[in-house]
Amino acid sequence: SYVLTQPPSVSVAPGKTARITCGGNNIGSKSVHWYQQKPGQAPVLVIYYDSDRPSGIPERFSGSNSGNTATLTISRVEAGDEADYYCQVWDSSSDHPRGVFGTGTKVTVL
Amino acid sequence: EVQLVESGGGLVQPGGSLRLSCAASGFTVSSNYMSWVRQAPGKGLEWVSVIYSGGSTYYADSVKGRFTISRDNSKNTLYLQMNSLRAEDTAVYYCAREGGVIAPMDVWGKGTTVTVSS
Numbered sequence: 001s002y003v004l005t006q007p008p009s010v011s012v013a014p015g016k017t018a019r020i021t022c023g024g025n026n027i028g029s030k031s032v033h034w035y036q037q038k039p040g041q042a043p044v045l046v047i048y049y050d051s052d053r054p055s056g057i058p059e060r061f062s063g064s065n066s067g068n069t070a071t072l073t074i075s076r077v078e079a080g081d082e083a084d085y086y087c088q089v090w091d092s093s094s095d096h097p098r099g100v101f102g103t104g105t106k107v108t109v110l
Numbered sequence: 111e112v113q114l115v116e117s118g119g120g121l122v123q124p125g126g127s128l129r130l131s132c133a134a135s136g137f138t139v140s141s142n143y144m145s146w147v148r149q150a151p152g153k154g155l156e157w158v159s160v161i162y163s164g165g166s167t168y169y170a171d172s173v174k175g176r177f178t179i180s181r182d183n184s185k186n187t188l189y190l191q192m193n194s195l196r197a198e199d200t201a202v203y204y205c206a207r208e209g210g211v212i213a214p215m216d217v218w219g220k221g222t223t224v225t226v227s228s
Binding site: 030031035045084096 | 147154155156157160168170171211212213215218219220221228
């Protein structure tokens with residue numbers, strides 16, 4: 001089965017840049033989506049199709065995807081960005097399509 | 111307003127059954143791909159199942175043969191029938207909308223909690 005690996009945690013000072021990686025075999029050939037989840041809340045889509053931003057998501061959020069790594073970048077980090085972040089792809093390499101989530105990264109704003 | 115509201119969660123004994131519902135408003139369930147995603151306490155997100163607009167259904171290996179996803183077009187509602195429940199099925203269950211194949215989950219419900227325990 002397809003596996004997506006994320007660092008368990010990332011710490012960043014306010015105003016700095018946070019980069020969250022999502023590793024998977026040839027992930028660059030897949031479309032990657034990113035979700036933000038705050039405690040006790042449902043996930044919220046923040047980046048889709050590698051680098052597109054839904055309306056209402058700040059331009060500080062950006063994404064890229066190439067080779068074996070996709071990256072979510074949060075620029076000028078704010079306290080409100082503290083949350084868990086998950087990458088996600090659809091894997092059709094087996095007999096039927098499956099949704100796959102990354103292991104999740106907790107972003108802490110220092 | 112586009113919205114999803116889950117219901118039906120609760121406490122059930124191992125081996126028991128439960129049916130979750132996900133009522134949609136602001137869009138048509140049958141015109142979209144719809145998924146169930148769960149999150150065990152303190153754990154990450156796990157995809158459970160998807161139903162395509164054409165009616166095809168797919169499941170994670172962990173629930174295949176025990177869970178059934180379906181929809182009622184007249185009620186604009188998505189369901190998840192869960193049988194032979196195990197302790198490891200304990201989680202918050204979310205329903206989510208997708209726009210199509212490989213599309214993102216752009217609308218999520220707030221979730222409903224399922225606890226499997228004796």
